[in-house]
Amino acid sequence: xxxxxxxxxxxxxxxxxxxxxxxxxxxxxxxxxxxxxxxxxxxxxxxxxxxxxxxxxxxxxxxxxxxxxxxxxxxxxxxxxxxxxxxxxxxxxxxxxxxxxxxxxxxxxxxxxxxxxxxxxxxxxxxxxxxxxxxxxxxxxxxxxxxxxxxxxxxxxxxxxxxxxxxxxxxxxxxxxxxxxxxxxxxxxxxxxxxxxxxxxxxxxxxxxxxxxxxxxxxxxxxxxxxxxxxxxxxxxxxxxxxxxxxxxxxxxxxxxxxxxxxxxxxxxxxxxxxxxxxxxxxxxxxxxxxxxxxxxxxxxxxxxxxxxxxxxxxxxxxxxxxxxxxxxxxxxxxxxxxxxxxxxxxxxxxxxxxxxxxxxxxxxxxxxxxxxxxxxxxxxxxxxxxxxxxxxxxxxxxxxxxxxxxxxxxxxxxxxxxxxxxxxxxxxxxxxxxxxxxxxxxxxxxxxxxxxxxxxxx
Numbered sequence: 001x002x003x004x005x006x007x008x009x010x011x012x013x014x015x016x017x018x019x020x021x022x023x024x025x026x027x028x029x030x031x032x033x034x035x036x037x038x039x040x041x042x043x044x045x046x047x048x049x050x051x052x053x054x055x056x057x058x059x060x061x062x063x064x065x066x067x068x069x070x071x072x073x074x075x076x077x078x079x080x081x082x083x084x085x086x087x088x089x090x091x092x093x094x095x096x097x098x099x100x101x102x103x104x105x106x107x108x109x110x111x112x113x114x115x116x117x118x119x120x121x122x123x124x125x126x127x128x129x130x131x132x133x134x135x136x137x138x139x140x141x142x143x144x145x146x147x148x149x150x151x152x153x154x155x156x157x158x159x160x161x162x163x164x165x166x167x168x169x170x171x172x173x174x175x176x177x178x179x180x181x182x183x184x185x186x187x188x189x190x191x192x193x194x195x196x197x198x199x200x201x202x203x204x205x206x207x208x209x210x211x212x213x214x215x216x217x218x219x220x221x222x223x224x225x226x227x228x229x230x231x232x233x234x235x236x237x238x239x240x241x242x243x244x245x246x247x248x249x250x251x252x253x254x255x256x257x258x259x260x261x262x263x264x265x266x267x268x269x270x271x272x273x274x275x276x277x278x279x280x281x282x283x284x285x286x287x288x289x290x291x292x293x294x295x296x297x298x299x300x301x302x303x304x305x306x307x308x309x310x311x312x313x314x315x316x317x318x319x320x321x322x323x324x325x326x327x328x329x330x331x332x333x334x335x336x337x338x339x340x341x342x343x344x345x346x347x348x349x350x351x352x353x354x355x356x357x358x359x360x361x362x363x364x365x366x367x368x369x370x371x372x373x374x375x376x377x378x379x380x381x382x383x384x385x386x387x388x389x390x391x392x393x394x395x396x397x398x399x400x401x402x403x404x405x406x407x408x409x410x411x412x413x414x415x416x417x418x419x420x421x422x423x424x425x426x427x428x429x430x431x432x433x434x435x436x437x438x439x440x441x442x443x444x445x446x447x448x449x450x451x452x453x454x455x456x457x458x459x
Contacts, residue, residue: 044072046418058426061400062416063265065357068244069416071416073269073314075313077271090306099309112249114257115260116281119134124153125154128161130299133297134287138232139231141199144201146161147183148181149163151164151209163180202234205237205250205251208239210405211353213354233260245355246327246355248318264276268314269313272304272310273301331356335353349361349362362409381407390411399427
């Protein structure tokens with residue numbers, strides 16, 4: 001009997017949540033049911049998803065910025081289909097694959113000056129781990145500095161550079177030599193760098209958890225201090241790169257010239273796991289130049305042909321369809337609409353972002369009845385108010401969003417870079433309606449709180 005994937009999906013698609021409950025992560029499957037996200041999606045196209053009943057959903061998660069090009073982009077899909085039809089000699093290993101060289105060439109063209117040596121890996125955390133490992137080897141120094149609120153991945157190495165205690169809890173002891181400094185505190189940063197034992201200072205130019213943006217002078221000055229004290233400066237562009245913020249790299253907003261850039265997520269258009277570390281040849285040589293150490297660091301799937309083909313196609317799409325320019329333009333329009341809501345709704349205390357990476361922060365309302373409801377929700381679990389908004393956006397408007405991190409009242413928007421005026425209007429209109437409901441204690445938004453508070457208190 002011939003294998004048919006389409007037939008298998010048709011026969012068993014209703015089992016997806018029971019299967020996860022039994023074999024994968026029952027707690028996560030349960031959470032999806034509690035917050036009303038337990039949909040069975042059948043198709044994805046562009047900025048939208050459709051469930052098995054034909055309902056359409058606007059996806060403002062974009063796979064956590066994996067799907068910058070939208071879902072099922074025809075150019076990337078065609079490249080992968082062509083790749084499979086060629087029967088290329090994939091993963092020979094004792095080989096220097098052509099497509100890896102071509103993708104490296106295209107990436108270097110888009111980098112700040114001096115970044116011309118490329119290493120391919122599999123995920124964002126994998127790339128960050130590699131960059132920090134390379135920095136230690138190149139400098140012969142043990143320590144790594146990272147920022148509060150930072151998120152660079154969840155492997156043991158990247159977890160050690162995580163600014164969120166919720167992610168680290170229960171996994172210690174973490175890797176030694178990792179120390180946190182506060183964003184915008186240049187004095188503390190210099191105090192650590194002056195010790196002369198810091199291999200790398202790693203930053204997300206705009207932080208993914210909470211969409212925190214540094215002051216205008218912080219990153220340029222941090223880079224200058226790293227140069228002064230011989231520390232390598234690492235820009236983690238895994239989530240913010242590839243056009244997300246209206247520039248190919250977010251670090252371009254500050255004119256930075258880091259020693260490392262890491263990319264992943266949308267590098268393959270959302271089809272194949274892939275990541276990359278791009279550094280200076282002088283740094284790369286300190287690690288790999290001796291012939292007996294030419295493979296001192298490697299990863300099995302790092303240069304696989306499918307990922308390289310998808311990466312080449314994705315870069316072409318970004319350029320030809322002017323997605324970076326669209327991200328900047330649509331981001332400006334979306335921010336304008338959100339700032340208008342901030343003027344109308346007292347719960348919004350901040351709107352921030354660049355391009356199509358946007359955070360909306362909420363705080364307690366002034367009116368007594370609403371404030372009492374807020375305090376009750378926050379006492380049960382911090383960040384619960386924003387989770388209510390996320391649930392209402394899904395229930396009433398079929399819009400997928402996310403709270404911007406554990407225990408924070410920040411709504412995070414990461415739409416695909418292909419969105420237009422229609423989607424911008426949908427987002428602003430839906431959020432307007434949800435906030436209007438939230439301004440009434442007996443509105444539909446607060447009606448969701450009882451069940452969430454019950455589950456929070458039962459933990």
